[in-house]
Amino acid sequence: MTKSIMIQGAGSNVGKSMLVAGIARACVRRSMSVAPFKPQNMSNNAAVTVDGGEIGRAQALQALACGLDPLVDMNPVLLKPESEVGAQIILQGKRYATMKARDYGTHKATLLPAVLESFARIGQGRDLVIVEGAGSPAEVNLRAGDIANMGFAAAAKVPVVLIGDIDRGGVIAQLVGTHAVLPPDDEALIKGFAINKFRGDPTLFAEGMDIIATKTEWTPLGIVPWFADAWKLPAEDVMDIASHQGGKLKIAVPRLNRIANFDDLDPLKATPGVTVEMIPEGRPLPGDADLVIIPGSKSTIADLAHFRAQGWDIDLQAHLRRGGHVLGICGGYQMLGAEIADPDGIEGTPSTVAGLGLLDVRTVMVPEKRLALSRAIYLPTGDAVSGYEIHLGKTEGADCANGWLSLDGRKEGAATADGRVMGCYLHGLFASDAFRETYLARLGRPVDAFDYAGSVQTTLDALADHLEAHLDIDTLLALAG
Structure with missing residues (x-):
């Protein structure tokens, strides 16, 4: 029977996509058959799939980490912003409609059957499906009709691990605050938490982990230090587009x-x-x-x-x-x-x-x-x-x-x-x-020969090593449902 676990963030850009890729690669190295899944993504950095559609670039990278070709079912709903208030909606790889954000908010629940259909297909014959959320479940004003976070987790009965980003500060408030605002049924879906992007000595945050665990009763899964080679992996989010000083x-x-x-x-x-x-x-x-x-x-x-x-x-x-x-x-x-x-x-x-x-x-x-x-x-x-x-x-x-x-x-x-x-x-x-x-x-200005595809694979392996050292993957897998 296929197991699944969902990685959600206490905010946007907490590193969910990279954690899913690294966990997936670690599980593949344990001889598991793994697939990525993201119910709803928002990105103009799309990847073309082998079955003729388009999905978010992060899911294509996660597929690579799993040793799979990218498929439309890995990201059934992709929102591609066209203006400040509207986006093109891609459903199971194909253009579905163009809507303003307000209209999509009332319409998205109708897409849940297609999302669950894709989730069922992508899990067939797999040991594990690792699901990535979008944004934050603490946005309870958007909970009605949600298909990206708790709405999906509840419908598909998938346990959740919540990730906090300590690099931006206030991580205790991120996690404990999420616990405080979630309705009881949603809060009960969260089984564990982890801290990402830590700089310095992780032991200095041991008391912080205890505080979060006490106030939420979630299982602590670890403190993940900053992964310095993250820039070597393809970025999806426009927030991650940065200059790189490399040579003349x-x-x-x-x-x-x-x-x-x-x-x-x-x-x-x-x-x-x-x-x-x-x-x-x-x-x-x-x-x-x-x-x-x-x-x-x-x-x-x-x-x-x-x-x-x-x-x-x-x-x-x-x-x-x-x-x-x-x-x-x-x-x-x-x-x-x-x-x-x-x-x-x-x-x-x-x-x-x-x-x-x-x-x-x-x-x-x-x-x-x-x-x-x-x-x-x-x-x-x-x-x-x-x-x-x-x-x-x-x-x-x-x-x-x-x-x-x-x-x-x-x-x-x-x-x-x-x-x-x-x-x-x-x-x-x-x-x-x-x-x-x-x-x-x-x-x-000639440059030296360089194996780009090989460097991505090497970096994915290094990311998996990094997570094996700092994230309790055994317990995470035990939490999967």
């Missing part, structure tokens, strides 16, 4: 308001000799960058307006005059063109806007979303490239004749004649080691 080759990335699928940056940050600098609003693009990458966007036209409002369009022209290179991926590729047309108002009000004019291409937004795991060839060298496509819009124009990828027998992407401005729809291409090495060498 500098890549500048403007931080768009609706940045999407920013996992393109993970292999670059991990490559020795490469510095990736995220540029926040209000700051110019640095003059010493070798490459500017304009990343994907969930709202391309709105992010293009934001790009111009920062003066980054002027900085980009100066960057090119200095001999720099520019790469646009997906939404960033669309921005580099001469024009973006949205006649059906897919991103909002129907409109046609001028692009940055650095590529002779034009994009028309269309309702059909392209979702595919793809293999391509980098035409200048013949290097194999693996990645995925996840976009709306069709891009055509004269510079497509300089397409630099061969994808399904057709040219993909566009480039200027001198190759210093390039764009494409293929995400994840820098995870291909040979291509990454070749492409970066074009910038005049």
Whole structure:
């Protein structure tokens, strides 16, 4: 019979996703068959699954930790924010609707049967399903119709372990306060707790653990010190996008308001000799960058307006005059063109806007979303490239004749004649080691060969070792129901 345990957080960004990945890898190393599950996620950093849908990037990493291909049932409800008040809803991998937050709040309970259906499927033939919550169960104002935390745990009868984040302070109040505000039936589902992101000597918090255990009657499972190599794993949350100082080759990335699928940056940050600098609003693009990458966007036209409002369009022209290179991926590729047309108002009000004019291409937004795991060839060298496509819009124009990828027998992407401005729809291409090495060498600063996929696996093993040393996994598994 399949067991399950749910990891919930006493707040957002307490490290749930990474803990699930590490626990999963530890259990796999104990010869268990394990799968991850997250009922509801909110992220514009999606992964394309082998069964043709999309899920949160964290569940794809957790699947990797389990030795599995990502499947839509691992994250049946994915919310992709499109504005300050609304999001696109992905149900079991496919677009379901676009709703404002208030409308979704009254509608989400109707999705519970599909969530439970996915949970049942993902557990078939497994020893353990590790479930990840979203946000915090202490948000009792959102409890009605909840499918992300206690609403799911109660419906699926899954025991809960609550995680507190000591790095942000007030961890005793986080956990004891959650105990105080939860209704009795929900509180009874919580069986244990742990502290995450501790810096310093964990024995100094021994009394704090005793206080929490006494006031909640939950089983203490340990104090997990800060995991210094966390940055080496793909990040999902926009809050986790950070610069990384790694070497002389500098890549500048403007931080768009609706940045999407920013996992393109993970292999670059991990490559020795490469510095990736995220540029926040209000700051110019640095003059010493070798490459500017304009990343994907969930709202391309709105992010293009934001790009111009920062003066980054002027900085980009100066960057090119200095001999720099520019790469646009997906939404960033669309921005580099001469024009973006949205006649059906897919991103909002129907409109046609001028692009940055650095590529002779034009994009028309269309309702059909392209979702595919793809293999391509980098035409200048013949290097194999693996990645995925996840976009709306069709891009055509004269510079497509300089397409630099061969994808399904057709040219993909566009480039200027001198190759210093390039764009494409293929995400994840820098995870291909040979291509990454070749492409970066074009910038005049060659880097050493680096096995990115191997480094992720090594880091997952190190994370599992870290949790085995500091988290009582045996007791956690005994709590599973």
